[in-house]
Amino acid sequence: MELELRHLRTVRAIADTGSLTKAAAALGLAQPALSAQLRRIEKALGGPLFDRDHTGARPTPLGELVLERARVVLPAVRELQEEAVRFANASAAVERFRLGGTHGPLLGGLVDRLAAAHPTAPVTTYTSWSVAEIASLLIDGRLDFALIGACGESPPPMADRLLWQVIGVDPVFVMLPEDHALAGRPELELAALADECWADVPGDGCFADCFTAACARSGFTPVSVYETDTASVVHLVQVGRAVGLCRATFPPAPGLVTRPLVGSPLTWRHLLGRHPRSLAADAAAKTVGGHTRSAYAEAVRRSDSYADWLAAHPRFGPAP
Numbered sequence: 606m607e608l609e610l611r612h613l614r615t616v617r618a619i620a621d622t623g624s625l626t627k628a629a630a631a632l633g634l635a636q637p638a639l640s641a642q643l644r645r646i647e648k649a650l651g652g653p654l655f656d657r658d659h660t661g662a663r664p665t666p667l668g669e670l671v672l673e674r675a676r677v678v679l680p681a682v683r684e685l686q687e688e689a690v691r692f693a694n695a696s697a698a699v700e701r702f703r704l705g706g707t708h709g710p711l712l713g714g715l716v717d718r719l720a721a722a723h724p725t726a727p728v729t730t731y732t733s734w735s736v737a738e739i740a741s742l743l744i745d746g747r748l749d750f751a752l753i754g755a756c757g758e759s760p761p762p763m764a765d766r767l768l769w770q771v772i773g774v775d776p777v778f779v780m781l782p783e784d785h786a787l788a789g790r791p792e793l794e795l796a797a798l799a800d801e802c803w804a805d806v807p808g809d810g811c812f813a814d815c816f817t818a819a820c821a822r823s824g825f826t827p828v829s830v831y832e833t834d835t836a837s838v839v840h841l842v843q844v845g846r847a848v849g850l851c852r853a854t855f856p857p858a859p860g861l862v863t864r865p866l867v868g869s870p871l872t873w874r875h876l877l878g879r880h881p882r883s884l885a886a887d888a889a890a891k892t893v894g895g896h897t898r899s900a901y902a903e904a905v906r907r908s909d910s911y912a913d914w915l916a917a918h919p920r921f922g923p924a925p
Contacts, residue, residue, distance in 0.1 A: 607649075612642070613671070613674075615632065616675055617679065620672050623663075643655070650671060651667070653667065654671060701726055702728045702749060705731045706730065706753065711901055712752050715897050716730060719896055736754075737762050749879065754810075755810060757873075766881075767879065767881070768878060768879050770894060774874050775872065775875070775911075776914075777851070780851045780861055781842065781863075782845050782861055783862050790864065792864065799820075802829045802846065802847040804831040804838040804841045804842065804847040805849060805850040807832040807833075812873075815871060816850065843859075850871070854901070854908055854911060
C-alpha cells in the first residue's frame with residue numbers, strides 16, 4: 606500500500622484524540638473501518654504505531670517518528686494548496702477590487718469611492734453574516750479585502766494568518782422609536798431598558814454573549830432577542846415591537862432615534878483585512894485603506910447623534 610496524506614491525517618487524529626473511537630467520530634468513519642485502515646497503515650510502515658488498551662491509544666516509538674513527520678508534512682501541504690489557490694485566483698496585471706463584508710455600514714461607501722476613483726477597474730462584493738467565512742475567502746485568494754466588525758477587544762478571525770487594520774472604534778448605540786418614553790434623553794442606562802424586547806443582526810462572533818453579560822451586570826436578563834436582517838430590525842423598532850442594538854454610525858431612518866448607553870458597555874471595531882501574500886491586495890492596500898477611512902468618516906458625519914457624542918468621548922472614532 607502506498608502511504609497517502611489521508612493516512613497521515615488518520616494517524617494524527619488517533620494521537621490527538623487518544624482513542625480509535627474518538628478519532629473515528631472526528632473523521633466521520635465507523636470504528637471498524639478505522640481499525641482496518643490503521644492495520645493497513647501499520648503494515649505499510651513496518652510495525653505498530655499505537656499501544657492500545659481499555660484506556661485508549663498511545664503512540665509507540667515508531668508512531669512518534671511518524672507523528673513527528675506528519676506534523677511537518679500536513680501543514681506544509683495545506684500551505685502549498687492555499688498558496689496555489691491564491692496564485693490561481695491572483696491577477697496582478699489587471700486592476701480589480703474584490704471586496705467582502707459582513708453587512709456593515711462601510712461597504713457601500715467603499716464601493717462608491719473605488720468605482721469613482723478607478724472607473725475602469727472591476728469592483729465586486731460578497732457579503733455574509735459569518736466573519737469566519739469571509740476570512741476563509743481571503744485565505745483562499747477569492748477576496749482581496751474584507752470589511753468586518755469585531756466585538757470589544759475580541760481577536761479578528763485567523764489573526765495569525767491575515768493582516769487586520771482597525772479603521773474605527775464605536776460604542777454600540779440603542780435604537781428607539783421616536784415616540785418612546787426615553788427617546789428624549791441624551792444617554793440611557795442599560796438597566797432602564799430591562800423590560801424591553803431587543804433586536805439585532807446575527808453573527809458568529811461573541812457579541813450576543815457580550816450583550817447578555819452587559820445586561821447581567823445591569824441586573825437583568827433580556828426578555829427576548831430577535832436576530833434578523835437590518836431592515837427587519839428597523840421595522841421592529843419603528844412599530845414599537847423592540848428596541849434595537851446598532852453601531853453608532855447607523856444612518857438616520859424615519860421614525861426612530863439612536864442613543865448612546867451610559868458607560869459604553871458594548872463596543873465595536875471596524876476592521877479591514879487582507880492576506881499578507883496577496884499581490885493584488887498588497888499593491889492596493891494604501892488606496893483601499895484610505896477610501897475605507899473616508900467612508901467611515903462620512904458614516905460618522907451622517908449620524909448627528911454620534912458626531913455630537915464623539916466630541917466628548919475622544920477615545921472612540923477613527924483609529925490613529
